[in-house]
Amino acid sequence: MNSSARPGDVPARPTSRDVAERAGVSQATVSLVLRERWQGRVSPARAETVRAAARELGYRPNLAARSLRLGRTRTALVVVPALSSEFFAVMYAGAARVAADHGFGVVLYPSPEGIGPAPDPFAHSGATLDGVLASSMAAPALRSLSEGGLPLVMLDSEPRDPGAAATVNPDIGDGMRQLARHVLGLGHRRIAHIAAEVDSWTFRERARELTREVARVPDASLVRTERAPLTVRGGLAAAERALTALPRPTVLVCDDDVLAAGACKAARRLGLRVPTEVSVAGFGDTDLATAVEPELTTVRLPAAAMGEEGMHALLTVLRGEPAPGTVLPVALVPRGSTGPPAAEG
Secondary structure (H helix, E strand, O other): OOOOOOOOOOOOOOOHHHHHHHHOOOHHHHHHHHOOOOOOOOOHHHHHHHHHHHHHHOOOOOHHHHHHHHOOOOEEEEEEOOOOOHHHHHHHHHHHHHHHHOOOEEEEEEOOOOOOOOOOOOOOHHHHOOEEEEEOOOHHHHHHHHOOOOOEEEEOOOOOOOOOOEEEEEOHHHHHHHHHHHHHHOOOOEEEEEEEOOOOHHHHHHHHHHHHHHHOOOOOEEEEEEEEOOOHHHHHHHHHHHHOOOOOOOEEEEOOHHHHHHHHHHHHHOOOOOOOOOEEEOOEOOOHHHHOOOOOEEEEOOHHHHHHHHHHHHHHHHOOOOOOOEEEOOEEEOOOOOOOOOOOO
8 A cells, every 4th residue: 555655755545445455356346345335246255354454444435525425424323321331332332333334423422311302412413414323212202313304223122113213122031031030040039129210111121021030930929129220329229128128038130230239239238148148130241240249140231232233224224225123132141149048947
C-alpha cells in the first residue's frame, strides 16, 4: 500500500483498492461486501476475508459520499434503559463492532425514562437515522422514534411485538428453567424470588418460568416474591424482608446479579452463611458474579452476541429483506453461592 510514499509524507487514507489488494479480490467485490450486497455473489468466507482486510487497514468507506448516493445517513440509534448496566455496555459494543464493519455509525441513547417512552433525541430522526436498535424495552416506548418509518429491531423484548421489524432475544425462559431445576435438584423446597421492580417482558418471563418449575415439584413452594429496584441496595432490602419472614426460604432466586449481590449482603448482615444456611442465585453472569464471595451461581446471557445479531438484523431490514426472529442460547453457571439446604433438626 502506498509504496511510492516518501519519508515525511502524511500517510494516505487506505482506499478500496488497498483493501482489494490485501484480500486478493477485485474492487467490485470489496464494494459488494462493504455495501452488504454480496449474498449470492460472493462466498461467506471471501466476504469475511474482505471485512478482515478492511479492519486491518483501518479502512472506512467515504460515508458522506455514500450517503448522497444511497439517500441514507448510514447511522443507527441504539436505545437502552440505562448506561449503568454492564449488560447494556457489552451489548452496545457488539452492535458497534458489526456497524463499523459495514460502514455504519452508531449513536447510543439511554432513554431518560428507563423502560418508559423514549422521546426523539433529534428534531426529526427520520432525517438523521436509518434505523433503531433497542434493548429490553417495548416497541410502544419507541413510538416517537418509529412513527417516522424508521425500522425498529428489538433486543431482549417481547418476541411477538408487532411494532418491531425483527427481534433478537436470549432464551430467558430456558435460563430460568435451568436455574430453577438446579436449585430444586439440590433439594430446595422453600424458594423466594427477588424480582426486579421493572415491568418488562424479560422480567415477566423469568417470573413465569420460575413459578411453573416450582409448581412441577409437589413438595416445593414459592414462599415469597419480593420486588426490588435493580440496585444492590434494593436487593439487600428485598432479601432482608424475605429472610426475616416465616417460613424462611432456603434459597433466594434473583432476577439479576446486582440483586443477588445485595441478597448475599443481606444474608451476612443477618448472620446467615451462604450457601450452608441460605443459597443465592443470580441472572446475567456479569463481572459482579465473580467479584462477590462466594461467587454467584447465575445464568450467562450472550450480551455481545445480542448486539451483533441485532445489528445484523437491522442491516438486513435496511436492505429490504425480512429478518427472522432470533433466539440465542443461554447457559447455567453453577458456582459456590448455591448448595443443598441445611438439614432441619
